[in-house]
Amino acid sequence: MKLYNGGKIITGLVIFLGVFLAPFAYNMGKAAYSQPKLKMPENEKECIESKEFMRTKHMQLLNDWRDWSLRDGKWVYVNSKGKEFEMSLQKTCMKCHTNKAEFCDKCHNDAAVTPYCWDCHIQPEGLKK
Amino acid sequence: MKAIFSLLMVLALVVIATVGAGAAKMQTIFAYCIPGTAFVIFLVGFVCKIISWAKSPVPFRIPTTGGQQQSLDWIPQNKWDNPSTGPQTFMRMVLEVLTFRSLFRNTKVVLKHDDGKNPIVAYVSAKWLWLFAILFHYGFLIVAVRHLRLFLQPVPAPLAFLDWSDSVLQILTPAIYISDLLLLTGLTMLLARRFIDAKVRYISLVNDYFPLFLILAIALSGVYMRYIVKVDVMSIKDVAMGLATFNFKVPAGVDVSFFVHIFLVSTLLVYFPFSKLMHMGGVFLSPTRNMPNDTRMVHYENVWNNPAIKPHSYEAYEDDFREPMFEAGLPLDKSPEDAA
Numbered sequence: 001m002k003l004y005n006g007g008k009i010i011t012g013l014v015i016f017l018g019v020f021l022a023p024f025a026y027n028m029g030k031a032a033y034s035q036p037k038l039k040m041p042e043n044e045k046e047c048i049e050s051k052e053f054m055r056t057k058h059m060q061l062l063n064d065w066r067d068w069s070l071r072d073g074k075w076v077y078v079n080s081k082g083k084e085f086e087m088s089l090q091k092t093c094m095k096c097h098t099n100k101a102e103f104c105d106k107c108h109n110d111a112a113v114t115p116y117c118w119d120c121h122i123q124p125e126g127l128k129k
Numbered sequence: 130m131k132a133i134f135s136l137l138m139v140l141a142l143v144v145i146a147t148v149g150a151g152a153a154k155m156q157t158i159f160a161y162c163i164p165g166t167a168f169v170i171f172l173v174g175f176v177c178k179i180i181s182w183a184k185s186p187v188p189f190r191i192p193t194t195g196g197q198q199q200s201l202d203w204i205p206q207n208k209w210d211n212p213s214t215g216p217q218t219f220m221r222m223v224l225e226v227l228t229f230r231s232l233f234r235n236t237k238v239v240l241k242h243d244d245g246k247n248p249i250v251a252y253v254s255a256k257w258l259w260l261f262a263i264l265f266h267y268g269f270l271i272v273a274v275r276h277l278r279l280f281l282q283p284v285p286a287p288l289a290f291l292d293w294s295d296s297v298l299q300i301l302t303p304a305i306y307i308s309d310l311l312l313l314t315g316l317t318m319l320l321a322r323r324f325i326d327a328k329v330r331y332i333s334l335v336n337d338y339f340p341l342f343l344i345l346a347i348a349l350s351g352v353y354m355r356y357i358v359k360v361d362v363m364s365i366k367d368v369a370m371g372l373a374t375f376n377f378k379v380p381a382g383v384d385v386s387f388f389v390h391i392f393l394v395s396t397l398l399v400y401f402p403f404s405k406l407m408h409m410g411g412v413f414l415s416p417t418r419n420m421p422n423d424t425r426m427v428h429y430e431n432v433w434n435n436p437a438i439k440p441h442s443y444e445a446y447e448d449d450f451r452e453p454m455f456e457a458g459l460p461l462d463k464s465p466e467d468a469a
Contacts, residue, residue: 027280032370
């Protein structure tokens with residue numbers, strides 16, 4: 001069967017396939033992906049909340065901490081086990097997670113997320129290289 | 130009724146995915162087998178549909194376009210609305226595809242009254258459809274492109290920038306995406322238009338409602354994943370990269386809402402080539418848009434003329450049927466006696 005304007009049609013289809021198959025070409029020849037290995041604190045085994053909670057909801061926790069501490073003046077966080085923590089990114093979180101590049105950035109880079117924590121907070125070591 | 134039927138079908142899809150990936154533990158099937166198959170069906174179906182359209186003969190130019198055609202030198206031609214050359218036509222197509230000018234020209238009929246209260250039928254501009262369509266399409270485009278962050282490693286800088294600028298409002302945690310708002314607003318308005326406008330409601334079919342509900346469900350499940358359950362993005366990237374590198378791992382730590390989301394997207398991909406959504410490719414084949422108005426400069430040969438069928442004159446026709454025509458009393462150029 002004859003194609004009418006076959007040249008243009010085929011060109012269009014090649015562009016279409018090229019666009020939709022580009023991700024496969026981009027990943028071609030690279031090692032299989034696995035989630036980044038984070039540098040865990042050496043002297044502490046448990047975070048403020050469970051691992052699952054921290055993996056999925058840490059941004060919400062940090063956001064709540066900011067609101068509660070800076071806007072409501074409450075500085076003490078009581079976790080699900082009843083343990084008390086000072087609500088502070090730099091004094092509490094970064095006491096254990098000292099290195100931004102080895103911890104925060106690992107996942108955030110892979111997920112193309114740019115949290116605005118460091119718009120206000122002092123950048124910890126690791127970013128300065 | 131048609132809307133309810135479409136909504137029920139989409140809800141059934143949600144239930145299938147919830148039960149299949151949740152209770153029945155068929156996570157590998159829902160994470161890899163179904164999306165992979167759907168993607169292949171989408172690509173092959175899309176190409177086959179375009180090829181089948183390309184086999185149809187190209188009609189004679191249709192110069193019914195809004196604008197002055199090329200004429201005498203002192204009459205200014207409207208080059209983008211009524212192009213006569215390839216580049217001008219290309220410009221018209223670019224504007225059509227990127228800015229939906231045909232929808233911008235949409236009008237509606239209204240009944241007005243003059244000073245003497247006599248009714249006047251008037252056609253007035255109706256831009257709502259264009260506005261909703263442009264919100265929806267660009268919202269959907271940005272959302273789709275943003276998802277590439279899950280399929281590419283390392284994430285290219287332009288995609289990271291897109292993600293940053295899309296969430297630049299810094300409202301909510303995780304930060305709300307502007308494109309999510311555009312997409313949901315556009316979809317809701319397009320759907321509301323079908324419900325509220327009686328004329329549009331009358332001509333709406335299941336295949337109008339179903340894609341709207343389906344895409345709405347996709348968007349809402351995505352919103353639910355991001356803002357409400359806050360799924361583990363890194364385990365989802367594991368699955369997405371598995372799809373993009375053919376390196377399949379058993380999904381771990383992924384919320385069931387992800388399987389609902391990806392199952393609905395798979396349905397959309399499979400449905401795509403067989404539905405009106407094919408306007409994505411079909412817009413490039415619009416006969417009134419993609420052909421220059423050059424009928425006075427270029428000879429057109431009717432391509433569906435069969436060369437085996439020779440011209441058949443009236444005289445030859447009369448030769449074939451002279452006797453029966455004579456018996457029926459029809460007027461003849463030549464009577465049977467003359468022809469004999």
